[in-house]
Amino acid sequence: MEDKIKVFMDEVISRNGHEPEFIQAVQEVAETVIPYIVQHDIYHGKNILLRMVEPERLISFRVAWVDDDGEIHVNRGYRIQMNSAIGPYKGGLRFHPTVNASVLKFLAFEQVFKNSLTTLPMGGGKGGSDFNPKGKSDDEIMRFCHAFMTELCRHIGPNTDIPAGDIGVGAREIGFLFGMYKKIRNEFTGVLTGKGLSWGGSLIRPEATGYGTVYFADSMLKTKNETFEGKKVVISGSGNVAQYAAEKVLHLGGKVLTLSDSAGYIYDKDGIDEEKLAFVMDLKNNKRGRISEYADKYASAEYYQGETPWKVECDIALPCATQNELNGDDAKALIKNGCIAVAEGANMPSTPEAIHAFHDAKILFAPGKASNAGGVATSGLEMSQNSLRISWTREEVDKRLKGIMSDIHDACVEYGEEEGYCNYVKGANIAGFVKVADAMLAQGVI
Ligand SMILES: NC(=O)C1=CN([C@@H]2O[C@H](COP(=O)(O)OP(=O)(O)OC[C@H]3O[C@@H](n4cnc5c(N)ncnc54)[C@H](OP(=O)(O)O)[C@@H]3O)[C@@H](O)[C@H]2O)C=CC1
Numbered sequence: 176m177e178d179k180i181k182v183f184m185d186e187v188i189s190r191n192g193h194e195p196e197f198i199q200a201v202q203e204v205a206e207t208v209i210p211y212i213v214q215h216d217i218y219h220g221k222n223i224l225l226r227m228v229e230p231e232r233l234i235s236f237r238v239a240w241v242d243d244d245g246e247i248h249v250n251r252g253y254r255i256q257m258n259s260a261i262g263p264y265k266g267g268l269r270f271h272p273t274v275n276a277s278v279l280k281f282l283a284f285e286q287v288f289k290n291s292l293t294t295l296p297m298g299g300g301k302g303g304s305d306f307n308p309k310g311k312s313d314d315e316i317m318r319f320c321h322a323f324m325t326e327l328c329r330h331i332g333p334n335t336d337i338p339a340g341d342i343g344v345g346a347r348e349i350g351f352l353f354g355m356y357k358k359i360r361n362e363f364t365g366v367l368t369g370k371g372l373s374w375g376g377s378l379i380r381p382e383a384t385g386y387g388t389v390y391f392a393d394s395m396l397k398t399k400n401e402t403f404e405g406k407k408v409v410i411s412g413s414g415n416v417a418q419y420a421a422e423k424v425l426h427l428g429g430k431v432l433t434l435s436d437s438a439g440y441i442y443d444k445d446g447i448d449e450e451k452l453a454f455v456m457d458l459k460n461n462k463r464g465r466i467s468e469y470a471d472k473y474a475s476a477e478y479y480q481g482e483t484p485w486k487v488e489c490d491i492a493l494p495c496a497t498q499n500e501l502n503g504d505d506a507k508a509l510i511k512n513g514c515i516a517v518a519e520g521a522n523m524p525s526t527p528e529a530i531h532a533f534h535d536a537k538i539l540f541a542p543g544k545a546s547n548a549g550g551v552a553t554s555g556l557e558m559s560q561n562s563l564r565i566s567w568t569r570e571e572v573d574k575r576l577k578g579i580m581s582d583i584h585d586a587c588v589e590y591g592e593e594e595g596y597c598n599y600v601k602g603a604n605i606a607g608f609v610k611v612a613d614a615m616l617a618q619g620v621i
């Protein structure tokens with residue numbers, strides 16, 4: 176088996192050797208899916224996985240825009256249309272200086288499996304730009320988004336490819352992107368998700384990734400007769416996913432001890448309650464400030480510059496910031512301090528060494544492609560509402576989100592059970608693979 180995985184990875188590396196994040200994401204899938212392929216004749220001789228690692232289309236384009244001082248800037252825009260076997264391409268846009276083809280290919284590849292797990296008819300894609308939104312005025316953000324959409328609009332559509340938000344792309348950016356698409360195409364359609372409520376958005380979409388991550392973690396805890404009640408929870412990030420993960424932990428009776436951003440983390444020994452969380456939401460979503468300002472406001476908190484929160488003693492950890500933010504040493508510290516469950520709100524936040532440590536210690540570990548699928552699932556619900564031209568209530572969308580997260584959990588258990596321990600990585604990869612692979616087999620070699 177090792178040989179088969181090595182032969183496959185050698186081929187992937189020979190084509191994509193300069194893309195470390197993409198290789199990392201493929202390696203994890205290969206290690207769990209190739210043994211499954213070997214055991215199932217229908218996939219033999221079809222090179223399905225090799226086809227799945229090659230994007231159907233990789234679009235790269237110039238984005239030229241003018242800042243408030245009249246200076247012209249040039250950024251690079253991308254859309255990776257990874258796989259459309261089970262539905263139109265679907266996945267977020269990331270605006271961050273670290274964006275490159277490797278990062279977006281890993282995200283697009285993971286998205287294919289994640290979207291398959293949701294049970295909704297969505298293929299996988301991802302896009303974005305190396306544009307840095309930090310410190311830019313609203314007008315500059317608008318001009319950038321408009322410039323980005325003047326090219327992207329040629330490649331997307333409500334039945335072709337439906338982008339949404341990710342790091343650096345929230346409600347404000349989706350508004351500007353939607354406005355330009357509508358103007359150029361003269362069409363009011365559900366071409367983006369995460370839209371405002373008065374123009375086609377869905378209730379619960381802003382909350383969905385964070386809420387879904389906590390619903391998934393709750394399902395894992397239940398397998399051990401545990402709940403969030405009274406648990407100490409460490410969360411990284413302070414953006415969309417972290418904020419709503421924190422909110423749902425509070426709803427379920429847990430105590431949130433930390434939040435972070437790229438400059439450091441805050442630890443509040445008294446816990447971040449609803450009022451303090453409202454301060455963080457205003458700080459991050461409106462004032463666009465730094466998490467260090469939390470410690471200026473609340474005496475119960477300390478700020479740790481340049482550090483991540485994983486050494487703080489906790490029962491549950493929810494990494495909700497970015498890829499590779501939790502390494503092997505961090506994982507060992509969490510395990511040593513008694514952490515019983517880790518659920519990824521971010522995409523690929525745990526390094527391979529961290530995942531091995533969690534598995535060796537047999538603690539509950541949920542990979543992002545399963546536990547953060549609530550965001551894209553609710554985007555799928557937004558698409559359904561747009562097609563039907565109706566709006567479901569908050570309760571209706573939340574009920575569907577809960578049901579989808581519970582089904583994803585059960586699918587992971589079905590494919591990931593290993594002698595009394597559930598390997599959720601294996602479960603998510605195989606369950607996600609089967610649906611896409613079967614559709615690809617049915618559609619022939621294309
Ligand atoms: N939004 C969604 O619906 C979904 C998001 N995700 C994933 O969740 C994660 C967070 O996304 P989201 O909350 O939407 O993004 P936001 O832009 O709202 O927030 C991102 C947060 O992560 C921090 N961060 C970004 N880069 C780094 C870094 N290199 N080191 C440390 N912290 C960093 C940011 O800090 P700072 O402000 O300093 O940059 C910020 O606190 C990402 O991995 C994303 O792919 C997954 C599924 C759906």
Ligand SMILES: O=C(O)CCC(=O)C(=O)O
Nearest residue numbers: 266267339341550551554
């Ligand atoms: O809602 C969407 O379409 C995208 C969500 C996303 O980018 C993700 O799941 O990583």
